Amino acid sequence: MNENVPAPGLLTRARLLAAPAVGASVVRDLERITGLPVEQGFSGAPPQEPxxxxxxxxxxxxxxxxxVWFHSVNAGTDALLSAGPWPSGALLTRTVGRMGERIAQxxxxWVLADCQSVPGFAAAHARAEWRRVPxxxxxxxxxxxxxxxxxxxxVxxxxxxxxxxxxxxxxxPGAERAGFDRVVTADDDTASLASARWVVSTLPLTPATAGFFGAERFAGMGGATFVNVGRGATVDMRALEDGLRSGAVGRAVLDVLPVEPAAPDDPCxxxxxxxxxSHSAGITADEDIVTDFAAxxxxxxxxxxxxTAVDVVRGY
Known part of the structure; x- marks a missing residue:
């Protein structure tokens, strides 16, 4: 058994705390699933019991x-892990739910909008301009x-x-993955980038992925549309701007940014x-939290x- 997996008997003896923002319907379901009373909100000294x-x-x-166990209501856990050393021996799980389906749609x-020139037609409409585009x-x-x-x-x-x-x-590399025709490593992505019509990032934020999309990768895109639904800080925004202005990046769709929310004067x-x-591609629903917690x-x-357990060393 993984050392961070608590013994079943310990779960039924533990106190169950929930953040104040957790909805009332979710709290009721947590109590139904566990048979434990939920204590919502917490202040003062940490509990002495598990x-x-x-x-x-x-x-x-x-x-x-x-x-004993922290269940995140979000899919991303980088903010949790970057806030300080993770408590020794504590299990961390996350909520994914139907997020993959939402983000894929x-x-x-945006892929289809790209093919049908939706951004261009919207701009032409605003100018009352009749223009046919194949x-x-x-x-x-x-x-x-x-x-x-x-x-x-x-996706x-x-x-x-x-x-x-x-x-x-x-x-x-080459490993079987659902949905993919082929899998390569980040060290061998040059040819794939050059032939891509769309480049989609679903990367989590870890020490290895911070600034992952920089000048070299953007310059290697042959006019591809870049879609980021992962984490904003995986992108060097200055390098992205350079890629857009040079034409190496044809378009960009950014659901996430390094600093959120973006202020009105943000260069983005x-x-x-x-x-x-505005970080809206895969908003977590209450049913996602309940389903994944129950699992x-x-x-x-x-x-x-x-x-949905998270490797706290790797960060995902």
Whole structure:
């Protein structure tokens, strides 16, 4: 058994805490799933007895207590892990739910909008300008998707269903991954980037991915549209701007930014041929939190590592 997986008996004896922002319906479901009363909100000294916590952030005062398991209501856990050393021995799980499906549909929507010149038609409408523009077929073209996990695979699967060739960039080359025609490593992505019509990032933020998309990668895109649904800080924004202005990057769709929310004077709003969608591609629903927490609870009760467990060393 993984050392961070608590014994089933410990779960039923633990206190169950939930952040104040966790909705009332979710709290009721947490109590139904566990049979434990939920204590919502917390202040003061950390509990002396083992406890479970559900929320978006782990308050500093709780990091010193005997935390057994923290379930994040978000898919990304970089903010949790960067806030300080993770409590020794504590399990961390995250909420994915139907996020892969939501994000995949978001990406497909922008891919098709690209092919049908939707941004151009919207601009022409605003100018009351009649201009015919031929459409472009998505099928037969190539999308390179960075990240071959649950979200990346969902994106690739939906694009592939539309006849788009999908190349995944992951840690293991050539490995079978759902939704991908081929998988390469980040050290071997040059040819794939050059042939891509769309480059999609689903990367988490870790020490290895900070600033991952820099001048070299953007310069290597042959006019591809760049779509970021991963984490904003994986992108060097100055390098992206240079790529857009040189034409190496044809368009950009940014659901995430290094600093959020973006202020009105943030340079991102003035990037050419770019749309910012305010971190809306895969908003977590209450049902996602409940479904994934229940799956984790069932796995732990059976002594298994939950599918959404996070490796706190790797950061995902």
């Amino acid at each position: 406890f479970i916590c559900v929320g978006a952030a782990l308050p500093e005062e709780l990091r010193g207590g005997p935390l 978001y990406v497909l929507a 459409s472009e077929l998505a099928s037969g073209q190539t999308a390179v998707v960075y990240g071959t996990g649950r979200i990346g695979s969902s 690739a699967g939906l694009l592939r269903a539309c006849g788009i060739r999908t190349v995944g960039v992951g840690r293991a 709003w003035r990037l050419p041929r770019t749309v910012v969608t 984790c609870w069932d796995a732990l009760a059976a002594g298994r590592v939950p599918a």
